[in-house]
Amino acid sequence: MNKNIDIIDSPVLKIDKLHIAYNKTDKYAVKDVNVTVKKNAITAIMGPSGCGKSTLLRAINRMHELYPAIQTEGGIYLNEENIMKMSPIHLRRKIGMVFQRPNPFPTMSIYDNVIAGYKLNGIRIKKSEKDKIVEEALRSVALWDEVKDSLHKKGTFLSGGQQQRLCIARAIAFKPDVILLDEPTSALDPIATSKVEDLLVKLKKDYTIVMVTHNMAQAARISEYSMFMYLGDLVEYGKTKMMFTNPRDKRTEEYLTGKFG
Amino acid sequence: MGVKQNTIELKDNSAYRRLKDKLFLWAVIVVSLITISPIVLIIGKLAWKGFRQINFSFFTEVTPSTYDAMIAVSNNEVIPGGIVNGITGTLLIVGVASLMAIPIGILIGLFLFENGQKPYANLIRNLSDILQGVPSIVLGLIAYLWVVKGITHGYSAFAGSVALTIMMLPLIIRATEETMKMIPGSLKEAGMALGVPYYKVILRVLIPSGFSGLMTGILLSISRILGETAPLLLTALGNPMINWDATAPTSAVPLLIWDFYNDPNMVDLIWSSSLFLMGFVLTLNIISKRIIAKR
Numbered sequence: 001m002n003k004n005i006d007i008i009d010s011p012v013l014k015i016d017k018l019h020i021a022y023n024k025t026d027k028y029a030v031k032d033v034n035v036t037v038k039k040n041a042i043t044a045i046m047g048p049s050g051c052g053k054s055t056l057l058r059a060i061n062r063m064h065e066l067y068p069a070i071q072t073e074g075g076i077y078l079n080e081e082n083i084m085k086m087s088p089i090h091l092r093r094k095i096g097m098v099f100q101r102p103n104p105f106p107t108m109s110i111y112d113n114v115i116a117g118y119k120l121n122g123i124r125i126k127k128s129e130k131d132k133i134v135e136e137a138l139r140s141v142a143l144w145d146e147v148k149d150s151l152h153k154k155g156t157f158l159s160g161g162q163q164q165r166l167c168i169a170r171a172i173a174f175k176p177d178v179i180l181l182d183e184p185t186s187a188l189d190p191i192a193t194s195k196v197e198d199l200l201v202k203l204k205k206d207y208t209i210v211m212v213t214h215n216m217a218q219a220a221r222i223s224e225y226s227m228f229m230y231l232g233d234l235v236e237y238g239k240t241k242m243m244f245t246n247p248r249d250k251r252t253e254e255y256l257t258g259k260f261g
Numbered sequence: 262m263g264v265k266q267n268t269i270e271l272k273d274n275s276a277y278r279r280l281k282d283k284l285f286l287w288a289v290i291v292v293s294l295i296t297i298s299p300i301v302l303i304i305g306k307l308a309w310k311g312f313r314q315i316n317f318s319f320f321t322e323v324t325p326s327t328y329d330a331m332i333a334v335s336n337n338e339v340i341p342g343g344i345v346n347g348i349t350g351t352l353l354i355v356g357v358a359s360l361m362a363i364p365i366g367i368l369i370g371l372f373l374f375e376n377g378q379k380p381y382a383n384l385i386r387n388l389s390d391i392l393q394g395v396p397s398i399v400l401g402l403i404a405y406l407w408v409v410k411g412i413t414h415g416y417s418a419f420a421g422s423v424a425l426t427i428m429m430l431p432l433i434i435r436a437t438e439e440t441m442k443m444i445p446g447s448l449k450e451a452g453m454a455l456g457v458p459y460y461k462v463i464l465r466v467l468i469p470s471g472f473s474g475l476m477t478g479i480l481l482s483i484s485r486i487l488g489e490t491a492p493l494l495l496t497a498l499g500n501p502m503i504n505w506d507a508t509a510p511t512s513a514v515p516l517l518i519w520d521f522y523n524d525p526n527m528v529d530l531i532w533s534s535s536l537f538l539m540g541f542v543l544t545l546n547i548i549s550k551r552i553i554a555k556r
């Protein structure tokens with residue numbers, strides 16, 4: 001692997017010999033992954049169902065720690081700092097996450113959902129500043145115009161697509177360095193999907209984005225770098241254009257041409 | 262010809278089916294009548310016998326003396342006085358019991374939810390189930406030994422509260438664990454992904470999300486203990502006056518009912534007190550049903 005990667009200077013994220021198993025007795029769900037992730041770019045993770053995409057993504061903000069049976073080996077570095085040595089709380093504030101299914105907090109209003117990172121962490125900020133953060137975050141997910149008159153209604157009253165954009169707003173309101181997204185558009189219709197895609201392209205000016213997607217066209221449209229995984233292996237990693245026009249590995253080619261997956 | 266036969270057959274069939282439907286309908290009506298008749302009879306009896314006594318002083322005055330009651334009964338008048346010492350006592354005993362049982366029960370419930378199938382979690386779960394089956398009089402004896410003898414050195418509201426707390430705990434533990442299981446794990450992950458410490462995720466995301474479930478469990482556990490008499494006889498004892506001191510003997514509505522039962526002059530007060538207690542429990546039940554429906 002790492003065959004057609006060109007050297008990425010001063011990467012935001014570096015993943016080193018990462019192995020993950022869901023149980024001591026299970027085989028690895030992610031095997032020997034070594035990658036560096038470029039700053040202010042979109043990196044896509046592709047591969048057939050069950051190949052370990054979510055498992056890899058969730059390792060990056062140490063979500064696996066919620067489940068003690070999961071075994072992780074190897075290292076992950078955020079700006080050269082070993083994330084295993086950081087406090088998980090500090091780490092998760094720097095690496096935001098958007099889940100496959102929208103999961104706004106059902107007891108909170110739209111406004112409180114966006115500001116939840118501050119509110120739940122007990123970070124006190126002025127009302128005017130809060131208003132500004134909420135508006136900015138909702139504008140950047142193109143949700144402001146739709147909800148500005150119902151900011152104090154429950155977030156769960158929104159449509160699925162709006163809820164997902166709300167969850168992205170919640171992640172970016174906290175100004176992380178990296179945003180992880182797990183198939184953020186798989187529950188959305190084409191219109192909402194294209195809104196989210198436009199948004200991600202806009203966001204990469206300020207954030208580094210790592211995104212799992214099942215949708216090859218989507219990866220081709222918006223990502224600069226792509227990983228292709230198969231049965232837990234990182235088969236190929238490189239510039240998306242290169243991978244789509246000239247895959248190095250036979251399995252990548254077969255997947256991209258729809259022979260399996 | 263074939264068609265004709267078919268229609269005839271259909272007609273027969275539908276007559277048979279209509280008969281079956283009718284039989285079934287009647288069966289349902291009879292069975293539901295059997296089910297609701299006790300409750301209707303009970304409430305009817307209580308209301309009929311008790312309403313005469315329910316007046317302003319019923320809620321504002323303490324229990325009358327036997328002599329006053331006897332005079333009133335012999336003059337065919339309404340018995341003077343009320344049950345306010347019982348009402349305040351019930352509020353005190355149940356209030357203190359709730360203050361202890363709600364936080365402890367929720368904490369244990371959360372612990373069981375977090376530790377799922379681990380052996381010690383299973384042990385606690387089983388113990389809690391066993392606790393639920395312990396007769397309340399036994400809990401009264403335990404509270405008598407521990408609290409009346411050991412702590413307050415005398416009958417006290419607090420001793421009654423301890424007995425009732427032990428009765429409430431299994432219900433609250435169970436309700437908390439079941440409620441937490443209903444909350445999707447994605448909410449916990451959403452909170453954790455924002456860098457929120459786990460205890461804050463529990464307090465500010467999971468508990469508010471499961472609020473109605475917790476509330477229902479709490480209300481049901483309270484309505485379950487409101488009528489308990491046996492453990493209070495051994496612990497709170499009773500008190501003819503209003504008492505707000507948890508270390509002193511205290512009355513309660515079910516204790517008063519027991520007293521009235523033992524005093525031939527106060528029989529009328531049994532019905533009004535029972536009606537009051539029943540109404541209180543019913544109200545709590547209706548509130549918790551409302552909360553469930555709103556979920």
Ligand SMILES: Nc1ncnc2c1ncn2[C@@H]1O[C@H](COP(=O)(O)OP(=O)(O)OP(=O)(O)O)[C@@H](O)[C@H]1O
Pocket residue numbers: 022029047048049050051052053054055056214
């Ligand atoms: N909670 C779990 N417990 C045990 N094994 C799991 C668990 N979650 C995933 N796995 C296994 O780990 C492997 C990788 O799963 P993962 O969820 O990372 O796949 P994925 O690439 O994200 O798939 P999809 O595209 O369907 O979301 C699979 O073989 C799966 O069976």
Ligand SMILES: [Mg+2]
Pocket residue numbers: 053054055182
């Ligand atoms: Mg997945």
